[in-house]
Amino acid sequence: MARLFAAWRRIVWAICAVVLAACSDQPAFHAQEITGADFGRDFVLPDTEGRVRRLADFRGEVVALYFGFIQCPDVCPTALARAVEVKRLLGAQGERFRVVFVTVDPERDTPEVVRAYLNAFDPTFVGLIPPDAATLEATAKAFRVFYRKVPTGASYTMDHTATTFVYDPKGRLRLAVPHAMGAKEFAEDVARLFAEAP
Amino acid sequence: MERTLFAVRRNLLAWLVVGAVAGVSATAHAHAPVTITDPWVRATVPGQKATGAFMHITAHEAVTLVGGKTPVAPVVEIHEMKMVGDRMQMRALPNGLAIGAGQTVHLEPGGYHVMLIDLPKAVEVGQKVPLTLTFTTANGQRLDVDIEAEVRPLGGMGRPMSHGGHGHGPQR
Ligand SMILES: [Cu+2]
Numbered sequence: 001m002a003r004l005f006a007a008w009r010r011i012v013w014a015i016c017a018v019v020l021a022a023c024s025d026q027p028a029f030h031a032q033e034i035t036g037a038d039f040g041r042d043f044v045l046p047d048t049e050g051r052v053r054r055l056a057d058f059r060g061e062v063v064a065l066y067f068g069f070i071q072c073p074d075v076c077p078t079a080l081a082r083a084v085e086v087k088r089l090l091g092a093q094g095e096r097f098r099v100v101f102v103t104v105d106p107e108r109d110t111p112e113v114v115r116a117y118l119n120a121f122d123p124t125f126v127g128l129i130p131p132d133a134a135t136l137e138a139t140a141k142a143f144r145v146f147y148r149k150v151p152t153g154a155s156y157t158m159d160h161t162a163t164t165f166v167y168d169p170k171g172r173l174r175l176a177v178p179h180a181m182g183a184k185e186f187a188e189d190v191a192r193l194f195a196e197a198p
Numbered sequence: 199m200e201r202t203l204f205a206v207r208r209n210l211l212a213w214l215v216v217g218a219v220a221g222v223s224a225t226a227h228a229h230a231p232v233t234i235t236d237p238w239v240r241a242t243v244p245g246q247k248a249t250g251a252f253m254h255i256t257a258h259e260a261v262t263l264v265g266g267k268t269p270v271a272p273v274v275e276i277h278e279m280k281m282v283g284d285r286m287q288m289r290a291l292p293n294g295l296a297i298g299a300g301q302t303v304h305l306e307p308g309g310y311h312v313m314l315i316d317l318p319k320a321v322e323v324g325q326k327v328p329l330t331l332t333f334t335t336a337n338g339q340r341l342d343v344d345i346e347a348e349v350r351p352l353g354g355m356g357r358p359m360s361h362g363g364h365g366h367g368p369q370r
Contacts (some may be wrong), residue, residue, distance in 0.1 A: 073240060073250030074279055074307035075286040081353055108247060116243035118350040152290045154273040155248065155315050162286040179281055 017041040029192065030185035031166065031175040040065075040165055040173045041142045045102065045128040045135070053100075053128060055171050062190050063167040064177070065158035067145045069158045070103035070117050075179065079164065080121045085183035086190060087122065093194055096169070099125040102139065104147035104160050106130050168193045230343060231259040232333060237347035239327045244322045245250070249321060250311035251347050252266075253327060254304050257297040261341065263332040264294035268329045270321055271314035278310050287311075294334070325349045 020186035033172060042055045043065075055063065064083055068076035080101070087094035101118060105110035106129050130136035140147055147160040166175035166189070177186055237253035248271075255263065266274040276291045295310060297303045305311050312329070314321075321327060326346045333341045 070246055071248045072286070072288070073248065073277075073311050073313060075281075075288075077240065077352060078307055084353060111244060113243065113245035117246065117352070120241075120243060146285055149287075150287075150312075152277070152288070153275050153315075156289045159285055160288045161284055162281065163284045178284060179286070 012104040019176065029189045031174055031177040031181060031189050033174065034176050035174050037173050043102070043128065043139055043142070045130055045139065046111075048118070048127040048129065050111065051096045053126065055167065056145070058098050058100075058167075059171055060154070060169050062169060062193050063098045063100055063171075064190075065100045065102065065143075065161075065165040065167070067102045067104050067140070067147065067160055069103055069160065070109045070113055071155075071157070075162055077121075079162065079179060080118070080125070082183045082186065083125070083164075084121050086187045089183060089187035090190060092183065093191065096194070097190055100128060101125060102128045102130070104136065104140065104145075105149075105158050106132075106136060166190065166193070168196070202362060218323045228278070228319055231261055231335060231341065232257050234331070234345050237329065237345050238350045239314065239321055239347045240321050241349050241352040242317060243352065244320045246320065247317055248313060248315045249317065250307075250313055251307045251327070252307065252311055253345070254302055255297060256302040259298060260297070260299045260336045262296045264332050264334055266312055266329055266331045268314060268327060270327050271317050273315035274329075277313040279308060281308075293335060303352070321349050323349050323351050333334040 002141075044052060044054050047053045064086070066076075066079055066083075068079065070076070080099070083099045087097050087099075090097050099122065101114070103114055109129065111127070111129055114129060118125040118127050130139055136147075143165065145163075146162040147158055150157050150159055162179040164177040164179075164186075165173060166177055168174045175189055177189070233256040235254045235256070237251060239251045240249045242249045263276055265276065268274060276295050277288055278291055279286065279288045279296075281287075290313075291310075295303060303310065312331070314327075327349060329345050329347055331343045331345065333343065335341060
């Protein structure tokens with residue numbers, strides 16, 4: 001009898017959960033929602049063709065902004081390959097999904113190298129190269145992004161924040177996508193941002 | 199008895215795989231203490247100075263991967279990549295990568311790799327990269343293993359372009 005009651009209680013809870021989910025018009029994003037964040041408002045950086053780009057250039061698009069470096073053997077290519085997959089999953093909407101890559105290693109990542117690298121993923125991906133150390137520092141600070149040069153034997157590597165920042169079509173910072181999140185969840189979040197802003 | 203036979207067969211298969219995939223002459227290394235399967239290198243673009251080599255290494259006796267050599271890069275290091283919170287870190291392993299007897303270590307994106315540094319020119323898809331990996335054994339002996347790694351697309355996730363009939367040997 002007690003067991004029957006427990007089962008019944010579970011069913012009632014399940015019904016409540018479904019009703020609540022259906023009524024709430026703001027189901028959670030897969031990524032961390034950071035709407036209203038007081039950082040990452042804008043960037044002003046030259047792209048691989050030397051044109052100065054800022055967030056307003058991409059109004060009407062969902063922008064996925066990632067900081068990384070080209071000499072990175074796997075985390076950066078993994079993040080970019082995921083972005084390619086997100087774009088593919090979005091279908092026609094993918095045309096308005098814009099990937100922006102900011103190098104934290106402008107010393108080695110020249111505009112030519114960054115352009116060739118991004119082309120291996122998708123030629124529409126935008127590469128931004130801070131022209132000097134001070135600009136890089138100021139940009140990273142504005143996005144609360146960590147980066148640090150670390151010597152490794154013969155060379156050096158860059159520790160860096162591997163989070164992708166996502167802006168809605170109105171140019172507002174909305175999501176922080178962790179490195180480990182899958183392309184499918186990422187694409188679902190982007191589709192939601194498109195759905196809420198016609 | 200059956201188990202032993204099976205184990206021997208698995209080992210044989212492993213050697214055949216190394217022979218086929220890595221281009222190792224089976225006779226020369228018939229008693230080698232390591233088996234390396236599915237080695238590949240991520241393609242680079244011109245001007246890119248470094249890339250990673252990935253593979254699976256099975257040790258039949260305890261060994262440590264301490265370094266390597268390749269004609270495509272003057273510097274080869276053993277690295278580990280990891281996420282610390284939301285930060286990506288890559289580090290050279292100062293004491294190499296120890297692999298216990300009977301263990302298989304996967305060198306794959308997000309974990310360990312053999313870093314090829316100061317590339318004088320791009321490595322391209324379709325190219326085969328010769329790589330000599332240096333191990334030390336428990337009794338301090340040095341062991342060189344020659345493999346040939348297939349170059350896979352920069353934008354890919356490292357899966358083989360085609361499974362040309364070769365198996366993946368005894369992994370996991
Ligand atoms: Cu590395």
